[in-house]
Amino acid sequence: MMEVALALLADYANVSQEGKLNVMGIFGRIWAKKFPAVHPEMRLVFTLEAGPAERGTDKVIEVKLLDADGHVLQHLKAQFVVPAESPHPTIQINQILRFATVPFEKPGDYAFSILVGGDEKKRVPFSVEQLPEG
Numbered sequence: 396m397m398e399v400a401l402a403l404l405a406d407y408a409n410v411s412q413e414g415k416l417n418v419m420g421i422f423g424r425i426w427a428k429k430f431p432a433v434h435p436e437m438r439l440v441f442t443l444e445a446g447p448a449e450r451g452t453d454k455v456i457e458v459k460l461l462d463a464d465g466h467v468l469q470h471l472k473a474q475f476v477v478p479a480e481s482p483h484p485t486i487q488i489n490q491i492l493r494f495a496t497v498p499f500e501k502p503g504d505y506a507f508s509i510l511v512g513g514d515e516k517k518r519v520p521f522s523v524e525q526l527p528e529g
Contacts, residue, residue, distance in 0.1 A: 397449055397477075399509050399517035400487070402441040408491045416442065416489045425523045427499065432523065434497045439507050439519065443488040450486065451479035457510040458492060463503040469494070499523045 406420030418440055425434050439458065453476055460469040471492065478486055499505070507519040 397443055397445045397454060397511045397516070399511070400442045400444045402439070402507075402509060402517040402519045404507070404519055404521055405438050405440055406436070408438045408440045410489050410491070414489075416440070423521045425499070425521065426526045427502070427523060428526050430499065430501050430525070432499045434494075434499065434523075436493065436495050437497065439490075439492045439494065439509075441490050441509055441517065441519075443490065443511070445477045445486045445488070447484050449477045450481070452477050455512055456490075457508075457513075459508045459510070460494075460497070461506050461508055463505065468505075469497075 403418065403421050404423065405418045406422070408416065408418045410416055422437075425432075425437075427434075443456070445454075453474060455472065455474050458471045459467050462468055477488075502523050502525050504520065504522050506521065508515050509517045509519070
């Protein structure tokens with residue numbers, strides 16, 4: 396059963412030639428001067444883990460950006476095949492999704508929901524808050 400072993404928001408991330416996941420600027424809060432606000436850039440970073448029985452199978456991954464009321468603000472969907480060959484029993488697949496100029500109508504709680512085969516595997520909550528004046 397595919398799981399999400401790691402999930403976070405960051406300013407930047409990449410995967411090195413050796414397969415190392417590099418993450419910079421992990422955060423859970425976005426500050427805005429006024430609303431509606433636009434956040435210039437962020438990355439949703441997550442690692443999928445598949446067991447031996449899932450090798451070579453098709454998977455549908457969805458990522459939804461949700462507001463506090465559960466409304467879907469953005470929705471991404473992709474299909475991929477789990478690699479059939481690996482020297483390790485558990486296959487890890489690093490994903491880095493870049494989101495640019497993300498609009499937020501109001502302050503509040505938000506979350507990225509990561510789904511595999513229609514089942515939510517992980518939720519990455521964050522808040523968008525008004526910068527205090529002064």
